Amino acid sequence: MAATACLNYGAPASLNPQQKQQSPSARNNCLIDATIMGKRNMMMMGLRGRYNKANKRAGMVRCSGIGIGDFIGGDLVKPDLGRWLSDVEEHKALAIYTPHEGGYEGRYLNRLRYQGYYFLDLTARGLGDPETTLTKVHPVCPAHVGKQPIARWYFPPEVDYRLAALPPDAKGLVVWIIEAKVLSKSELQFLALLPTLRPKVRVIAECGNWRKVVWKPLKEIAGLTANEEA
The missing domain is CATH 3.40.50 (Rossmann fold)
Incomplete structure (x- = not known):
């Protein structure tokens, strides 16, 4: 029920004229679910970023002995x-x-x-x-x-x-x-x-x-x- 309420929450009234008004508890559940999903997405993005950085470091080639003479x-x-x-x-x-x-x-x-x-x-x-x-x-x-x-x-x-x-x-x-x-x-x-x-x-x-x-x-x-x- 909370999931159904979350899908309909925030929709224009003209789209659901016969829909009953949601209770405060259902709205709180929607906010909690949205917060949890947002934190989970941010955590996954952070893990992906760390993984990509690790791959870039592993594939990075550094040349030793480079001086200003190599550029000008x-x-x-x-x-x-x-x-x-x-x-x-x-x-x-x-x-x-x-x-x-x-x-x-x-x-x-x-x-x-x-x-x-x-x-x-x-x-x-x-x-x-x-x-x-x-x-x-x-x-x-x-x-x-x-x-x-x-x-x-x-x-x-x-x-x-x-x-x-x-x-x-x-x-x-x-x-x-x-x-x-x-x-x-x-x-x-x-x-x-x-x-x-x-x-x-x-x-x-x-x-x-x-x-x-x-x-x-x-x-x-x-x-x-x-x-x-x-």
Whole structure:
């Protein structure tokens, strides 16, 4: 009876014209039932919320070692241009790793330019044999169309030609090679030894990508350090 009274309680009088007026005890029972149901719903919602929070905590992955450099660029926060210049002069050939979005390496290139270096920008794709292209007279076959004869042109050494054209006040020549990750180990070894063959040459090879700008000696990447220690 109390349940029936609860369903009809609060309905407009026009819908139930013949309904008798409810007693005060029935109204109190309705209020008690509504209060109990409300508390039960709130309790269930609280349990569900705790369960969902526990699941979120269990599936949450936290990365350790995150700093401000991971959000706005590590090279803009860490003043490492001085170490960059000293490493270029010490090792003479570096393997550099830059962020995927690009643009950061320009700050390091400009700092070398301010020091008096001139640049030879090359891409590793289509470079051919680095030793032949950079230090020897090498042939180049231009693309032929249709029935045109296959021609062969000879070009001077890329490095020696530009070394001879440097102004007297130039500090040296920087061979900056992009996409060097496609080069083989033997080709990287030659690039690491190129400053030994040409003392005024510095080599910067972009060997991959990383979250921020980092670099290592090219001899270490090419595997020459272990051979020298042995």
